[in-house]
Amino acid sequence: MNSRTDFIYLNEQDMIRAGVQDMEKCIDSMEDMFVLLHKGDYRMGGENANEHGIRVSFPKTTDVEGMPIHKPDFRFMAMPAYLGGRFKMFGIKSYGSNPDNTQKGLPRSILMMQLLDATTGVPLAYMSANILSAMRTGATSGVGARHLTIKNPKTVAIIGPGIMSKYTMDAFLSAQPTIEIVKIKGRSQKGIDSFISYCKEKFPTIKEYITCDKLDEVCKDADIVFYGTTNASKYEDNPTVKKEWLKPGALVIAASALLVDTEFLSDKKVKLISDNYKMYDGWGSGQPLPTQKNVSTLLGMGFYDAVTEGRIMRESITEMGEILAGKKTGRDNDDQILLYAVGGMPIEDVAWGYDVYMNAIEKGIGTKLNLWEKPAL
CATH class of the missing domain: 3.40.50.720 (NAD(P)-binding Rossmann-like Domain)
Structure with a gap:
């Protein structure tokens, strides 16, 4: 049995070449997502399976040296979700947001998306997600x-x-x-x-x-x-x-x-x-x-x-x-x-992330990365 496991990394230019900016298809993907949402063929975080995401915020004041201080739009989040139907995919979008980033020539929010097999948990893709998130x-x-x-x-x-x-x-x-x-x-x-x-x-x-x-x-x-x-x-x-x-x-x-x-x-x-x-x-x-x-x-x-x-x-x-x-x-x-x-x-990110990932696989776009030849544990 071959236990080698690879996944693909898609940087921002890879995502563009894989069609992340195709708005008409993205709208189609969101329609499919909404129908699955109505049918209940999805899961998000929390006990009610409908959480937007898990947020890490910071205190308004602190005595801890180096601890960041709260300000509007300064946060870190992880947004996990499963989407069924034609997608049948688990994904996690994560990001950090800081309004001061623009002074450093960076976007206010920097986002990444991970796709995993919904049955085994095997990673399939890790991708730049700023454009993906804006698109969805x-x-x-x-x-x-x-x-x-x-x-x-x-x-x-x-x-x-x-x-x-x-x-x-x-x-x-x-x-x-x-x-x-x-x-x-x-x-x-x-x-x-x-x-x-x-x-x-x-x-x-x-x-x-x-x-x-x-x-x-x-x-x-x-x-x-x-x-x-x-x-x-x-x-x-x-x-x-x-x-x-x-x-x-x-x-x-x-x-x-x-x-x-x-x-x-x-x-x-x-x-x-x-x-x-x-x-x-x-x-x-x-x-x-x-x-x-x-x-x-x-x-x-x-x-x-x-x-x-x-x-x-x-x-x-x-x-x-x-x-x-x-x-x-x-x-x-x-x-x-x-x-x-x-x-x-996050089910929106899973839907569009999956479609872009499938385009990348079809077109041979992305960098293949090895997780392991054989798991050590």
């Missing part, structure tokens, strides 16, 4: 653009024009090529200029860019409104959205901080869509309310708070997997406003 985040929003917008949307609003929003724009244009106007609100002119330059180079069909100073201004007349900001230093400074800012039929997608009052969430003319409500339920269980302030500023935590406080019924929240599996409808009419909460799940 954009593609998850792209699923919303593909299935929840009005027909032929024209205008997109971007709040927080960073890396996440750049990849999300790729997903939006892939899902809805009729988009031709982009409205932008950012915290710095440098970030806004970088976003516009990126879009002008990559999306020549966009006809107009409009920079806005206020949230109500950027949301006005937009068919799709995307929130992609990093957390503000103060909770109260995180962005919000109000119904009166939005046109009838608008789709609001939040993949980051977004505070929404419960009157908006409980409005019968507003439909709430979640990527995976059980994940927010697991985060919030046993935590002080509001969990948006005490746990996470994600829109999904706002959904959880509204349910826990009895302001809306759990049944009023539709899961994206239910829509893709044909169990429930997405948009019910052209005037309906939809709020789609995207929180990020």
Whole structure:
């Protein structure tokens, strides 16, 4: 019996050559993932199998010499998951995030992805995951653009024009090529200029860019409104959205901080869509309310708070997997406003990581590394 075990290492350029930036296929992969999520053919961390990941944070003050100090977006995480169906794969995404990295010429977050055989635990691949993670985040929003917008949307609003929003724009244009106007609100002119330059180079069909100073201004007349900001230093400074800012039929997608009052969430003319409500339920269980302030500023935590406080019924929240599996409808009419909460799940990384890995195997891309000729233990 041959017990030699090898796996492949894929650096960032290997990942690009293996198709990690193919947005249309990534959106397809996310759709497959959502259907398996609905069927229950997946596992994530924690007792409820729905944990976003395991986070290592740091104290606000310490007497320990050399111990890092807490700051917004400074964390280390491991995100394990199993995804069944055509994937049948276990994976772990890990990353460190530090906002000071940019001063050193590094990305704020540096991510790696490991794939393992779901039966034996044998490692199959270790891969650069910054682009992979940005792609799956954009593609998850792209699923919303593909299935929840009005027909032929024209205008997109971007709040927080960073890396996440750049990849999300790729997903939006892939899902809805009729988009031709982009409205932008950012915290710095440098970030806004970088976003516009990126879009002008990559999306020549966009006809107009409009920079806005206020949230109500950027949301006005937009068919799709995307929130992609990093957390503000103060909770109260995180962005919000109000119904009166939005046109009838608008789709609001939040993949980051977004505070929404419960009157908006409980409005019968507003439909709430979640990527995976059980994940927010697991985060919030046993935590002080509001969990948006005490746990996470994600829109999904706002959904959880509204349910826990009895302001809306759990049944009023539709899961994206239910829509893709044909169990429930997405948009019910052209005037309906939809709020789609995207929180990020490691099963997304497993899905897209697996597809890129299979492309790499088919094309002979990557460096083969040996684990052992024969295990010593």
